[in-house]
Amino acid sequence: MQKWSIDMKKKPELLCPAGDMEKLKMAVLYGADAVYLAGTSFGMRSFTGNFTAEELPEAVRFAHSHGVRVHAAVNTMPRNNEAAQLPEYLRSLDAAGVDALILADLGVFTMAGKFAPNCERHVSTQQSIGNYACAQAWYDLGAQRVVLARELSLAEIREIREKTPPQLEIETFCHGAMCVSYSGRCLLSNYMTGRDSNRGACAQPCRYQYALMEEKRPGEYFPVFEDEKGTYIMNSRDMCMIDHLDDILDAGIDCLKIEGRAKSAYYAAIVTGAYRHVLDDVASGRTPDPVWRDEVEHVSHRHYSTGFYYGQPGQYTESSRYLREWQICAVVESCDEAGNAILSLRNKFRTGDVTELVGPDFRPMHWTVGAMEDLDGVPLPEPRTPQMRFRAKLPCRVPVYSFVRHAVELSAT
Numbered sequence: 342m343q344k345w346s347i348d349m350k351k352k353p354e355l356l357c358p359a360g361d362m363e364k365l366k367m368a369v370l371y372g373a374d375a376v377y378l379a380g381t382s383f384g385m386r387s388f389t390g391n392f393t394a395e396e397l398p399e400a401v402r403f404a405h406s407h408g409v410r411v412h413a414a415v416n417t418m419p420r421n422n423e424a425a426q427l428p429e430y431l432r433s434l435d436a437a438g439v440d441a442l443i444l445a446d447l448g449v450f451t452m453a454g455k456f457a458p459n460c461e462r463h464v465s466t467q468q469s470i471g472n473y474a475c476a477q478a479w480y481d482l483g484a485q486r487v488v489l490a491r492e493l494s495l496a497e498i499r500e501i502r503e504k505t506p507p508q509l510e511i512e513t514f515c516h517g518a519m520c521v522s523y524s525g526r527c528l529l530s531n532y533m534t535g536r537d538s539n540r541g542a543c544a545q546p547c548r549y550q551y552a553l554m555e556e557k558r559p560g561e562y563f564p565v566f567e568d569e570k571g572t573y574i575m576n577s578r579d580m581c582m583i584d585h586l587d588d589i590l591d592a593g594i595d596c597l598k599i600e601g602r603a604k605s606a607y608y609a610a611i612v613t614g615a616y617r618h619v620l621d622d623v624a625s626g627r628t629p630d631p632v633w634r635d636e637v638e639h640v641s642h643r644h645y646s647t648g649f650y651y652g653q654p655g656q657y658t659e660s661s662r663y664l665r666e667w668q669i670c671a672v673v674e675s676c677d678e679a680g681n682a683i684l685s686l687r688n689k690f691r692t693g694d695v696t697e698l699v700g701p702d703f704r705p706m707h708w709t710v711g712a713m714e715d716l717d718g719v720p721l722p723e724p725r726t727p728q729m730r731f732r733a734k735l736p737c738r739v740p741v742y743s744f745v746r747h748a749v750e751l752s753a754t
Contacts, residue, residue: 352624353589353597356412356512357613360602361391365400367610370701370742372617375410377443378602382430383415383423394433401438411438415453416445416465424448431456443488454483461485463512471497473504476511486510486596491519491580495592495650502593510595515582516612516637517600519648578654581645583616583634586623588650607669607744608640614701632704639667639699639746666749670696671724673735673743680735683716690747691723698735700743708736708745 357373359365368376378400379391392400397413404411413434419427427449434442435457442460444450445467453462463486464470464479471490479487489498491514502511529546536542552562580600582589589597597620599612615636622629637645641663646654670690676682690696692710699705713721713733724731 351595352620353594354410355613355616355620356596356598358599358601358604358609359400360604360609361606362396362400363606364602364604364609366403367606367742368613369404369407369409370740371610371614372701373409373613375412375440375596376404377412377414377598379414380430380434382426383417383419383449397434397439398437405438410440412441412443412463413439413460414443414465415449416443416467418446418467419449427452428456435459441486450482450484463510464488466490466514473501476501476505476509480506480509484509486512488512488514488598492649494652495588498594499592511593512596512598513589513594514580514600514648515586515589515597516580516616517604518643519578519580578646579643580648581637581642582647582650583619583637585647585650586616586620590624605641605669607746610701610742610744611636611640611699614699630704636699636705638664641665667746668749670694670745670747673700673739673741673745674730675741676735676739676743678738680737680739682733682735682739683730684733684745686724686727686729686731689723689725690745694747696745696747698739698743698745701740703739703743706736710745 354374356375357368359376359378445465466488469490530543531537534544536544618633619629669687671684674683694710
């Protein structure tokens with residue numbers, strides 16, 4: 342069997358989140374090589390917009406028209422009463438032209454081979470693939486790609502790459518939120534007691550009774566419980582590997598995945614654009630332009646870490662707050678050569694504000710907001726109605742789906 346070698350190193354595919362049609366278009370236009378989405382069933386993000394049976398073919402057509410692949414997540418673990426729905430659903434994904442399916446359940450994986458024969462089969466991180474033997478087993482079953490467990494170090498990933506066929510593609514996460522349970526594995530027992538639940542020594546801390554106490558309310562205890570939307574107790578730092586893409590290339594990873602189907606369209610655009618520019622520079626041997634690296638600081642995020650790539654990330658307890666230093670004001674819907682634009686409002690701003698313009702494939706630029714007017718020509722010093730459309734004169738022509746944004750402190754005045 343041919344083995345991977347450093348001479349086979351190539352630029353990884355950049356796979357970006359598409360929680361709904363607007364997010365898909367943002368990811369595509371800001372530089373994704375591929376997007377991942379889900380229909381209204383069998384996906385792990387129930388609270389994103391997702392795609393109806395009517396929207397999915399349109400999404401695939403838009404992506405393909407820009408040379409972008411579409412991966413559909415079918416990565417839940419179905420129960421008996423759901424299994425009967427899968428053949429028709431898989432056929433619909435195949436008919437829509439989806440390029441690959443992200444699968445977690447072995448039964449669904451097998452059914453996908455039968456009912457969606459034109460789709461590649463990728464094995465989800467929910468399978469917790471943590472060694473080369475497991476990766477090889479999925480390849481032998483027909484997988485074209487495996488999404489590795491997030492607990493792995495770069496050294497472990499490199500070993501998996503070296504000990505599996507080069508035809509088997511390897512995908513890893515490079516950016517986004519990380520939960521207490523990584524890749525479907527519970528880490529709570531290991532963290533609290535030192536007993537590893539993944540090695541048969543679970544102390545079952547999930548069965549303990551817990552209460553929360555806020556530091557400014559000593560003695561007031563709040564019960565911990567879960568509703569239909571989940572629990573919101575334990576937080577971690579977000580992963581960010583944008584400063585280490587040279588190591589990613591050296592490890593032989595075929596695809597870098599940005600987490601965030603439930604995040605905003607602005608997040609999908611800005612993070613995609615940042616990684617697109619830095620990845621292209623690193624792969625070409627150029628020094629990355631720091632302006633693009635800085636873009637990942639312009640979206641809402643928790644404090645960043647490198648996950649498990651360089652060892653245990655440790656527990657971060659200083660703050661669980663999201664950092665939100667920038668706010669989107671408006672989205673550009675059209676713009677002519679002279680900069681005459683129609684925009685859609687997202688948050689209030691006014692004439693005289695110092696803002697930034699940022700968009701597909703151009704560096705952020707400062708813009709002091711000039712005169713604005715509604716579509717009837719009535720002066721509009723401060724647009725206020727969410728989603729309202731209005732006119733403004735921008736400093737130059739900018740692409741559709743560019744953003745106007747400003748520092749958060751401006752919006753507080």
